[in-house]
Amino acid sequence: MNWLFHLGRYWIFMKEMIIKPEKFSIYWKQFVRELDNFGFGSLGIVALTSVFMGAVITIQTVYNLVNPLVPLEAVGIVARDSIILEFSPTMMSLVLAGKIGSSIASEIGTMRVTEQIDALEIMGINSSAYLVLPKVMAALAIFPFVVIISMFLGIFGGWVAGTAAGVISSSEYIMGIQDSFVPFNVVFALIKTITFSLIITTVSAYQGYHTQGGALEVGKSSTNAVVYSSILILIFDYILTQLILT
Amino acid sequence: MIDLKNISKSFNGRVILENVTSSFEKGHVNLVIGGSGSGKTVMMKCMVGLVDIDEGEILYDGKPFSGLSRKERKPFRQEIGMVFQGGALFDSLTVEQNVMFPLNMFTRLSLEEKKERVNFCLKRVNLENVNNLGPSELSGGMKKRVAIARAIAPNPNYLFCDEPNSGLDPRTSIVIDNLIKEITEEFSITTIVNTHDMNSVMEIGDKILFLFEGKKWWEGSVDDILRTDNKEINDFIFASKLAKAIKKV
Numbered sequence: 224m225n226w227l228f229h230l231g232r233y234w235i236f237m238k239e240m241i242i243k244p245e246k247f248s249i250y251w252k253q254f255v256r257e258l259d260n261f262g263f264g265s266l267g268i269v270a271l272t273s274v275f276m277g278a279v280i281t282i283q284t285v286y287n288l289v290n291p292l293v294p295l296e297a298v299g300i301v302a303r304d305s306i307i308l309e310f311s312p313t314m315m316s317l318v319l320a321g322k323i324g325s326s327i328a329s330e331i332g333t334m335r336v337t338e339q340i341d342a343l344e345i346m347g348i349n350s351s352a353y354l355v356l357p358k359v360m361a362a363l364a365i366f367p368f369v370v371i372i373s374m375f376l377g378i379f380g381g382w383v384a385g386t387a388a389g390v391i392s393s394s395e396y397i398m399g400i401q402d403s404f405v406p407f408n409v410v411f412a413l414i415k416t417i418t419f420s421l422i423i424t425t426v427s428a429y430q431g432y433h434t435q436g437g438a439l440e441v442g443k444s445s446t447n448a449v450v451y452s453s454i455l456i457l458i459f460d461y462i463l464t465q466l467i468l469t
Numbered sequence: 470m471i472d473l474k475n476i477s478k479s480f481n482g483r484v485i486l487e488n489v490t491s492s493f494e495k496g497h498v499n500l501v502i503g504g505s506g507s508g509k510t511v512m513m514k515c516m517v518g519l520v521d522i523d524e525g526e527i528l529y530d531g532k533p534f535s536g537l538s539r540k541e542r543k544p545f546r547q548e549i550g551m552v553f554q555g556g557a558l559f560d561s562l563t564v565e566q567n568v569m570f571p572l573n574m575f576t577r578l579s580l581e582e583k584k585e586r587v588n589f590c591l592k593r594v595n596l597e598n599v600n601n602l603g604p605s606e607l608s609g610g611m612k613k614r615v616a617i618a619r620a621i622a623p624n625p626n627y628l629f630c631d632e633p634n635s636g637l638d639p640r641t642s643i644v645i646d647n648l649i650k651e652i653t654e655e656f657s658i659t660t661i662v663n664t665h666d667m668n669s670v671m672e673i674g675d676k677i678l679f680l681f682e683g684k685k686w687w688e689g690s691v692d693d694i695l696r697t698d699n700k701e702i703n704d705f706i707f708a709s710k711l712a713k714a715i716k717k718v
């Protein structure tokens with residue numbers, strides 16, 4: 224892989240983006256559009272995956288805690304911490320990489336192969352900034368909320384599944400999720416979310432922007448966007464966890 | 470008037486344009502013809518600054534254009550309109566928003582004034598009551614006309630059209646060709662049109678430049694082109710059996 228070439232070109236792409244907008248109003252319109260797109264557009268899938276994820280984590284934790292000396296409350300603690308620290312920020316980002324990353328890459332890729340990007344440039348618009356900046360800003364603004372909603376829904380899903388299956392009582396679970404709560408975990412989760420938002424939007428935009436050819440290549444860019452942003456999310460998940468939590 | 474002085478362009482060591490010199494006059498439709506892959510689109514993109522040339526010089530009414538930075542090109546931007554091969558309308562915007570886009574960019578007109586200008590331009594290309602349609606709801610010919618309306622909206626002095634009638638039926642092609650010719654003369658624009666359609670050549674060509682493998686092979690008027698005995702140009706013009714039969718007569 225000529226990853227050095229991509230790294231260099233990605234860097235140049237990022238640098239071109241940091242400019243003074245030609246006309247603030249046209250950027251603002253795009254920003255609002257993306258906010259709606261990313262926020263409401265992803266709530267459904269995020270809600271669904273979060274509830275089920277919380278349910279599975281809770282039942283699995285009960286199943287693994289066979290030691291009668293450990294109180295069942297611990298299930299609530301473990302479920303809460305794994306949802307807040309790992310599942311909501313990382314898994315939701317992977318889900319968003321699939322949903323939003325692929326749509327960013329195919330939208331920008333289509334604009335490239337149909338010369339819409341050239342049409343923007345002709346009008347003196349810095350196309351990389353115009354197409355990417357509002358998306359990055361919208362993702363940074365909305366993804367933290369999406370992830371926080373996912374945390375609540377995940378913990379809620381655990382409660383529903385645990386009590387419905389009769390493996391943990393409602394009061395034990397609720398006591399557990401309130402026990403020894405570390406607020407910094409939420410801060411850490413948001414730091415991860417912000418990093419992942421940047422990865423999803425810029426990597427996918429980069430893939431779309433440098434599409435060459437036609438419809439087939441747009442599909443490839445879209446796949447690459449998901450693959451590369453997912454890999455980078457996992458790598459940065461590891462790096463950030465190592466740096467901040469140890 | 471646009472002047473090209475010895476322009477050359479290579480991609481990854483492959484020469485696409487070689488030492489092309491020519492000039493295109495104001496108020497005329499200047500045609501660049503050539504087979505596909507001969508470098509017409511690349512030459513047009515060099516002229517508008519989407520692709521940087523390797524060597525040579527491009528002048529807009531005597532003012533140097535090539536070699537300028539993005540910022541230095543800014544004053545030229547409002548003067549340039551371009552119609553791309555597939556129309557290149559913005560998918561996420563309606564017809565009206567597409568035509569208004571350059572006005573938002575370049576002017577400080579009020580919304581009413583902009584709407585008025587949009588309707589004037591749409592009317593000029595014989596499109597009415599399509600303002601709120603999306604590009605996917607338009608036919609090929611309508612897309613091209615909206616693209617022309619968007620290109621002329623900010624009153625450009627230079628108009629570039631890349632194969633404006635590719636993919637259109639012969640009748641719609643002639644309508645589009647004539648529209649370009651009328652607009653060029655009406656607003657005294659320097660117009661450059663890429664085409665490989667001989668109907669366009671006969672219909673609207675004021676000056677014709679024939680590109681062959683990235684080189685300027687021939688240039689002249691419509692009358693000249695039918696009389697030239699240049700082999701490549703005859704192969705190009707009289708490619709079909711019908712055309713060969715006509716030439717014999």
Ligand SMILES: Nc1ncnc2c1ncn2[C@@H]1O[C@H](COP(=O)(O)OP(=O)(O)O)[C@@H](O)[C@H]1O
Pocket residue numbers: 480481485503504505506507508509510511512
């Ligand atoms: N960005 C590019 N990178 C590399 N080669 C290119 C690029 N754009 C065009 N070419 C090549 O330049 C040649 C001329 O293309 P073009 O100008 O599109 O021809 P046409 O006369 O059909 O418009 C083609 O062989 C094409 O492959």
Ligand SMILES: [Mg+2]
Pocket residue numbers: 509510511554631632
């Ligand atoms: Mg072409």
